[in-house]
Amino acid sequence: MNLTVENILLALKAAGEETRIRILALFRSGELTVTELVTVLRQSQPRISRHLRLLCEAGLLERHREGTWIFYRLNESGEKAKLVKSLMEYIPYSDQMLQHDQERLLEVKKEREKKAAQYFQENAANWDKIRSLYVPEQQVEAYLLDVTRDLEVNDLLDVGTGTGRMLELFKNRAKHGVGIDLSREMLAIARSHLEKQDIAHMQVRQGDMYDLALKDECMDLVIFHQVLHFADDALAAIKETARILRKGGRVLIVDFMPHDMEKLREDYAHRRLGFSIDEVNDWCMVSGLSILSNEIMRGSELDIAIWTASKE
Ligand SMILES: C[S@@+](CC[C@H](N)C(=O)[O-])C[C@H]1O[C@@H](n2cnc3c(N)ncnc32)[C@H](O)[C@@H]1O
Structure with a gap:
């Protein structure tokens, strides 16, 4: 669909207000909830919600509900996406007020990361039990080995390696492997697992x-096993992966399908309640990766999806 004069006027009117420019500027780095915007901008929730509604109606933002949370992000599809992209280029990010907002947003994100890090710090020792909750784990692992059987893996990267289970799984398939994780506690357990099994060609280290x-x-295979639902900006993580993948290299993303188990947010520090097949497919394609397959596995309470993508 081509843009009409009416579309453009609506978008420019929506963007032509100070708070709404501040809101748009904050969306430069991923999706946000109303609560996060209220905290950063220190305005009431009804006011922020009204601004968000206008930005959505004008096609500058998209919203999606997950349980009790509503996420907003820049519109990245269709003709309006080009308009959004151009508008974002004109925002003076070095402006003092916008910089101040950005700093507050970083504080909000740090606070959230602290909560998730605390969760992994407290649960590192039990993670091997927790990780298999609700999930057809053996079936997933067999599939991961199978879907990469034709790939020569000299270098493997396991993103958010936790206790290093994916490194163990691929120990006979990859010549070298690295697992990165933010949590030192998880890494300590991963190290001890690898040492106990004499897996010297796989290492772990702290990384983001x-x-x-x-x-x-520099990598042939990158795995995200149950990691993306913690991410603020999954697209940025996938783009970073595409950068370090060799041509012909592959990415495996294992995560939940959309669900409504809100308690996973409180009890397990999840940010997203799963992803649709299309959502992750789009992120891969925007990052320059081609989708090779989508596999869905039904669990007792939660369904798992596995996205396999490659860099051409
Ligand atoms: C649910 S655990 C999954 C661990 C492992 N992949 C598995 O399946 O057992 C998620 C892991 O992602 C890590 N993580 C969260 N945010 C991260 C980030 N920005 N960079 C690297 N690791 C991160 C957490 O510390 C945690 O160990």
């Missing part, structure tokens, strides 16, 4: 999925 500190095109 948004900034892998690896050179371009």
Whole structure:
């Protein structure tokens, strides 16, 4: 669909207000909830919700509900996406007020990360029991080995390795492997698992999925096993992965299908309640990866999806 004069006027009117420009500027780095925006901008929830509604109606933002949370993000589909992209380029991010907002947003994100990190710190020792809750684990693992059987894996990266289970699983398939994780407690357990089993060609180290500190095109296989539902900005993590993948390399993403088990937010520090097949497919495609397959596995309470993508 082409843009009409009416579309453009609506979008410019929506963007032409101070708080709404501040809101748009904050969406530069991923999706946000109303509560997060209220905390950053220190305005009442009804006011922020009204601004968000106008930005959505004008096609600048998209919203999606998950349980009791509503996420907003920049519109990334269709003709309006081009308009959003151009508008975002004109925002003066070095402006003092916008910089201040960005700093407050970083504080909010840090606070949330602290909560998740605390959860993993407290649960590191029990993780091997927790990780298999609700999930057809053996079936998933057999599939991961099978879907990569034709791939020569010199270098493997396991993102958010936790206790290192994916490194163990691929020990006979990869010549070298690295697992990165933010949590030192999880890494300590992963190290001891690898040592006990004499797996010397796999290592773990502290690292962040948004900034892998690896050179371009150095990995053949990257795995995200039950990690993306913690991410603020899954797209940024997938883009960073695409950067470090060799041509012909593959990404495996294992995560929940959309669900409504809100308690996973409180009890397990999840941010997202699963992902639709299309959502992750779109992120891969935007990052320059081609989807090879989508596999769905039904669990007792939660369903799992496995996305396999490759870099052409
Ligand atoms: C649910 S656990 C999954 C661990 C492992 N992949 C498995 O399946 O057993 C998620 C892991 O992601 C890690 N994590 C969360 N955010 C991260 C980030 N930004 N960078 C790297 N690791 C992260 C957590 O510390 C945690 O160990």
